[in-house]
Amino acid sequence: MRGFVMTVAVCALATFSLATHAKALNKNDRFVCSWGSEIAAGAQQSKLSGVTLYAARKRLQSRKFPKPWMRMTAMGITEQTYNSRSRLKPPAIKQTYYEQCARHAMAQR
Template identity: 45%
Template sequence: MRNVWVVLISVGVAGFAVSAQARELMPNERYMCSWGAGTAARAQELKLAGVSLYAARQKIHSYKFAKSWMRMMAMGITEQTYDSPTRIKPEAVRESFYDDCVKYKLARK
């Protein structure tokens, strides 16, 4: 009887682990992460080019955004990028932001 319980618990734990790994992001969540990564990369480009945070904010205000949440999100991402002391290349910022965003979204599910 004891062996049966051990087998049942093992199968249950394995099934739970497989279901946890099978989670996928919805296309809109992937789009949000991709868009945010692009915004962070653009902000890093401006920062490395010596553009002030004020000028970067003015550029954001001049953009046309497809969704209402994008303007404030772009402002937040830009400010966080400027607050960071890092000097890495914009492509590395894009990859890092996207990977972290996907991990965060998967962890929330």
């Protein structure tokens, strides 16, 4: 029971932190962080399901991206995700990526 309470407290704190970062970020930063977190979560899902890095990169190559910088950025995020030893579930990766991206964007100001 104590572990459950601790988990709920951590989730509540993370949600509050995420909301605070979202308010302080401009629209472009929110878009970039959200997009990157989706890419990281997808890469983690592929990694955990046994898809090779080669196959994941091939899938990204065939995907259409609305902005020219997105393809290479997605490749980098995917490669970093595969190189990581993390076995976290994709939603946790998504949240962690977004929080760290938001923190980085705020530090840039």
